[in-house]
Amino acid sequence: MITSAIFIILSVVVLVTALLSLYFRDLLAAVVSYSVMSLVLTVIFFQLDAPDVAIAEAAIGAALTICIFVIAIRLTRRREE
Amino acid sequence: MKVGSIGSFLSLFLIVGFLFVGISRLHPVGEPLGNRDVFKDRNSLVTDTSNVDTMDDYFLRNGQRETGSNNIVASVVFDYRAFDTLGEATVLFLVVSSISMLLYTALKQKKMVLELKDPETGFPKNMTRIVSNGAYLMYPMILAFGVYLVAHGHISPGGGFQGGAVMASGTALLLVSSYITNHIKNTYKIFSFYESLGLTIFIGLGFAGIGVSFLFNFLADFSPLFLGRIINLGPNPGFLNSAGILPILSLAIGIEVFFGLSIILVSLFHLSRKEENTLQKY
Secondary structure, eight states: OHHHHHHHHHHHHHHHHHHHHHHOSBHHHHHHHHHHHHHHHHHHHHHTTOHHHHHHIIIIIIIIHHHHHHHHHHHSOSBOO | OHHHHHHHHHHHHHHHHHHHHHHHTSOOTTOOOSOSGGGTOSSSOOOOOSSOOSHHHHHHHHHHHHHOOSOHHHHIIIIITHHHHHHHHHHHHHHHHHHHHHHHHHHHHSOOOOOOBOTTTOSBTTSOHHHHHHHHHHHHHHHHHHHHHHHTTTTSSOOHHHHHHHHHHHHHHHHHTTOOOSOHHHHHHHHHHHHHHHHHHHHHHHHHTTTTSTTOOTTTTTOGGGTOBOOOSSSOOOOTTBSTTHHHHHHHHHHHHHHHHHHHHHHHHHHHHHHTTTSOOO
16 A cells, blocks of 8 residues: 555656656756656666666666756756747 | 647557557556465476467566566576667667767867866865765765666666666766776777677677577576576575676677766766856856
């Protein structure tokens, strides 16, 4: 019961953060929102008994991609027109 | 315009439908096998197809016997479909090569202005002591976790790709806390050498078992000295020296992924460092 409630809450958080990362015009905020989505998705993968995928998602989605995106924003413009 | 949006909606529903069909055929979570009798007889493979309706049934029943690896995912990735993994590694190698080629020409054209360390303290200039010290303390732990994931890839969840990505995220931590190199050329040399070394080990091991087939697991059940320890069937903690060439392949992939992703991060970060003066601050 509690497990499924947590699961539903986490799924809603993933959906909301994914939509937010589309909605934000400030690209840095969009990237941070994407990072939160990856982090919550990691917990969901772990709850679904897929620790391999969870580790890969945490390392690549929440750390490496964000680092590369932040560097790219720094090299270009911060706001989307 | 309208036709395009209708088509995209249709393809979306089609993909979601296929996904739901796939999900409905999955095993229930936590119930991998109907009966555990298949683990009693060591020598005979379960080829009885009456209960084996999907491919994962076959892997779950025979994976430990055939590859000596406790982690079924690793046995699939590095043994049953090792050739696909070689393809993935080659794709990553090509991506890293092309990106670093492009970035290296951009890096070489500009003068390196990398006097970022404070000469008195030895720490990066534009970072607080807390950030640089924290990164300095965290980096060995992240590396150790990545090495653990790579080395235990055939026993516990993890493996070469995940471990290499975790280690590369340690490199990202060092870079964002301004631990940078003044010797970008030597960094390129060392990193590209080790990246090539990983892929070469993978292909070389593949050719070592060419007597049977490419990437044949010739070390499994060979000798405990050469990673060939025979493991118990069923759920068990496992041994480090089992599974034949799986740990070596995992190590090769780990080396390749770590140095490949690190070289992308290092070159991108140094490019952004140097352009900082010319661009407007946000």
